[in-house]
Amino acid sequence: MLFRLKRRQTIAGDRAGNIAITAALAMPLAIGALALGVDYGSLTLQQRQLQASADLAAIAAAANISTAEKSAFDFFAMNGQSIGVVSAGGLLTTKGVVPFNPKTALEAYGSYAEITRGRYVPDPAQPAANRFVAGATPPDAVRLTLRSKSNLMFGASLTTPPALAASGTAATDKLASFSIGSRLASVNEGVLNALLGQMLGTTISLKAMDYRALADAQVNALKTIDQLALDLGLQSGTYADVLTTDINYGKFVGALGKTTGLTPLVSMVLSNLEKTLNKTKVMVKLEDTLKLGPVSQKLIGQSSGLSVNTSVFDLLSAAATAASGGKQLSVDLGTSIPGVASSKVTVAIGEPPVGSSYLAVGAPGTIVRTAQTRVAVEVVVDGLQAILGLKVRVPLYLEVAYAEGRLAGITCTGAANSASVDVDAVPGIASIALGDVDTTAFTNFGKDPRVTRADIISTLLLKVSAMADTTSTNLKTERLTFSPADISANRVKSTSVKNVLESLTTSLLSKLVVRVDLLGLGLGLPQPIIAAVGATLGAAMSPVDTVLYNVLLTLGVRVGEADVQVGGASCRNPVLVQ
Numbered sequence: 001m002l003f004r005l006k007r008r009q010t011i012a013g014d015r016a017g018n019i020a021i022t023a024a025l026a027m028p029l030a031i032g033a034l035a036l037g038v039d040y041g042s043l044t045l046q047q048r049q050l051q052a053s054a055d056l057a058a059i060a061a062a063a064n065i066s067t068a069e070k071s072a073f074d075f076f077a078m079n080g081q082s083i084g085v086v087s088a089g090g091l092l093t094t095k096g097v098v099p100f101n102p103k104t105a106l107e108a109y110g111s112y113a114e115i116t117r118g119r120y121v122p123d124p125a126q127p128a129a130n131r132f133v134a135g136a137t138p139p140d141a142v143r144l145t146l147r148s149k150s151n152l153m154f155g156a157s158l159t160t161p162p163a164l165a166a167s168g169t170a171a172t173d174k175l176a177s178f179s180i181g182s183r184l185a186s187v188n189e190g191v192l193n194a195l196l197g198q199m200l201g202t203t204i205s206l207k208a209m210d211y212r213a214l215a216d217a218q219v220n221a222l223k224t225i226d227q228l229a230l231d232l233g234l235q236s237g238t239y240a241d242v243l244t245t246d247i248n249y250g251k252f253v254g255a256l257g258k259t260t261g262l263t264p265l266v267s268m269v270l271s272n273l274e275k276t277l278n279k280t281k282v283m284v285k286l287e288d289t290l291k292l293g294p295v296s297q298k299l300i301g302q303s304s305g306l307s308v309n310t311s312v313f314d315l316l317s318a319a320a321t322a323a324s325g326g327k328q329l330s331v332d333l334g335t336s337i338p339g340v341a342s343s344k345v346t347v348a349i350g351e352p353p354v355g356s357s358y359l360a361v362g363a364p365g366t367i368v369r370t371a372q373t374r375v376a377v378e379v380v381v382d383g384l385q386a387i388l389g390l391k392v393r394v395p396l397y398l399e400v401a402y403a404e405g406r407l408a409g410i411t412c413t414g415a416a417n418s419a420s421v422d423v424d425a426v427p428g429i430a431s432i433a434l435g436d437v438d439t440t441a442f443t444n445f446g447k448d449p450r451v452t453r454a455d456i457i458s459t460l461l462l463k464v465s466a467m468a469d470t471t472s473t474n475l476k477t478e479r480l481t482f483s484p485a486d487i488s489a490n491r492v493k494s495t496s497v498k499n500v501l502e503s504l505t506t507s508l509l510s511k512l513v514v515r516v517d518l519l520g521l522g523l524g525l526p527q528p529i530i531a532a533v534g535a536t537l538g539a540a541m542s543p544v545d546t547v548l549y550n551v552l553l554t555l556g557v558r559v560g561e562a563d564v565q566v567g568g569a570s571c572r573n574p575v576l577v578q
Helices: 002-012 018-063 065-078 105-109 189-200 208-216 221-232 239-243 249-258 264-277 293-297 312-323 484-488 500-510 527-554
Strands: 084-087 090-093 096-098 111-120 132-134 141-149 163-181 218-220 246-248 283-285 309-311 328-332 342-349 359-362 367-369 373-382 391-400 404-411 420-426 430-434 454-458 462-471 478-482 492-494 513-518 563-576
Touching: 018 065, 018 111, 018 141, 018 163, 018 563, 065 084, 065 090, 065 111, 065 141, 090 105, 105 111, 105 141, 132 141, 163 293, 163 309, 163 312, 163 367, 163 404, 163 420, 189 208, 189 312, 189 328, 189 342, 189 527, 208 264, 208 309, 208 312, 218 221, 218 312, 221 239, 221 249, 239 293, 246 249, 249 264, 249 283, 249 312, 283 312, 293 359, 309 312, 309 563, 312 359, 312 527, 342 527, 359 367, 373 527, 391 527, 404 563, 420 484, 420 563, 430 500, 454 527, 462 500, 462 527, 478 492, 484 563, 500 527, 513 527
Parallel strands: 084 111
Antiparallel strands: 084 090, 090 096, 111 132, 111 141, 141 163, 163 359, 163 563, 218 309, 246 283, 328 342, 342 373, 367 404, 373 391, 391 430, 391 454, 404 420, 420 478, 430 462, 454 462, 462 513, 492 563
C-alpha cells in the first residue's frame, strides 16, 4: 500500500513531457496561424498579378480606344487568361458574347474586366485622382477595372474567398512643341540692327529683306541642336547636355545656318551673321531659350519623330534676349527714323519667370512666356509754325508684362500627324506714360520707376511741360486651336487686338496735361498754340510707334497681343498614368 502511494506521488510530481503536451495543445493554433499567413501571402500575390494584368490590359485598350473592349479581350487571350470583358452587347468570352450580370459574373466566370473611356489631363495643379475625366470627349484614355474571385488554400472551408479588384489607367502619350514670339510687319533695319548689335556686343548690318527672310524661314530646333552637338563633339550625349552647355553665340548661329531645309538666302544671311558674331564674347545657354521637357533626356538625334518648328528670327532674338536677361541696354538711333531729329532708346530686359521659355516641348499644362520688358524712348521732332517751329522733346516710358501661352490640350484621333492642339494665350499688358523716368532704376523689376512731368519745349522765352499715362487692359485669356493643317503650315495665331500700340499712344494724347510758362511768368498761351503742341505730339506718334514696335519686335514682345505657333505634335504609344 505504501508502495502504491509513493508511486502515485512520483507520477504526480513528474514534470517530464511538459513541452510535448504544451506543443500538442498549441499545435492547432500554430497551424491556423500558418494557414492564415499562407492565405494572406497568396492573396497578396494574386492582387499583384491582378494589378499587373489590369495595367497591361489598359495599355492594350488605350492603343485602340475605338475598339478598347476587343483589344483588352485579345490581350487576355494571347496571355492565356480566361477573362471576360464587359461590352455594350454583353460579356466577351471565349464562347462569344454572353449576357452580363455583375451579381453572378464572378461565380460564373471567375474574372471579368470593365472599361471606362475618358480624357486624361496631366495637370500638376489637379489632384492625381481628378486628372482622368470619365466620359469626356474625344476620349484619349481608358480606365480598366479587373475583378476576380480569389483562391484560398486553407481558409476556403471556413469563409468565402474575398473578391479582388484592380484598376489601371492608360492614356496616349501626347507631346507638342509650341512657342510665343513675334511677327514682322513694319521693319526698320536701323532699330533692329542697333538693338540686336547692342545685345550681342557687335555691329549688325542686316537689311530689312534679310530680317523678313529670317522671320519667314522655319527651322526644326531639334535639328539645329543635333548640328550644334556635332560641332561641339557632344553627339553621344543627350539633348540636355547641349542645352546646359555655355555656347558662343556665333557658334550657335553657325549651327543654325547648317540646319537642313533653309533657303539659300537665309543660309547666306546666317553665314554672314556668323562671321560677324564669331568675334563676340556673348555666351548663350539654350536651356534659357528652349524647354524640351521629356525630349531633353533622349539621345542626340533620337527625337522620336517630333518636330519643334519655329521661326529662325524668333530663335535668334530669343537666344539674344536670354543672354541679355537682367541687363540694361542703351541705343542712340540718331536720325535713322524718318520724321525725327534724334532718338534714343533705353531697354531693360527682365529675367524670364523660372522654368519658362519662349519655346517648349511638353504635355498639357506646359507654359511658355516672354520676358518682362521696360523701354524708355526719347525722340526730338520739329514743331509746327504756331510754336515757332521749335523742336519738341517727346519722352515716353513703356512697361510690358510678360505674355503667356499655356498648352491646354492635345487631341489625338489615331491617325499619324493628325493631332490638334489647344493653347490658352494671355497677352502682355502694357502701361505707357509721357514723362521723364529714372532709367537707373530700370533693372529693379521689383520696383516701379517713378514717372515725372517732362519739359517738352525749353527755351528762354517759352517752356512747355507735359505728362500723361494710360494702360492697356486686354487681359482676357483666349483659346487658340491649331488643327493638323495649321501645324503643318507653321501657322501663327494671335490674341490679336489690331494697332494696340498705336491706340495706346493715341489714348495717351487724350489724357495729356500740358503746362505752359511764357517768359517765366506762368501765363497761359492762346488755345490755338496749345492745340499746336498737341498736333506736334500727335504727328510724333507715328515715328515713335515705329521705334517702339521694332524695339519690342527684337525682344520677341508684342503689346496687348500674344503670337503663338505650334511647331509639332506627337501622339505616341499609350502609357500608364495612374
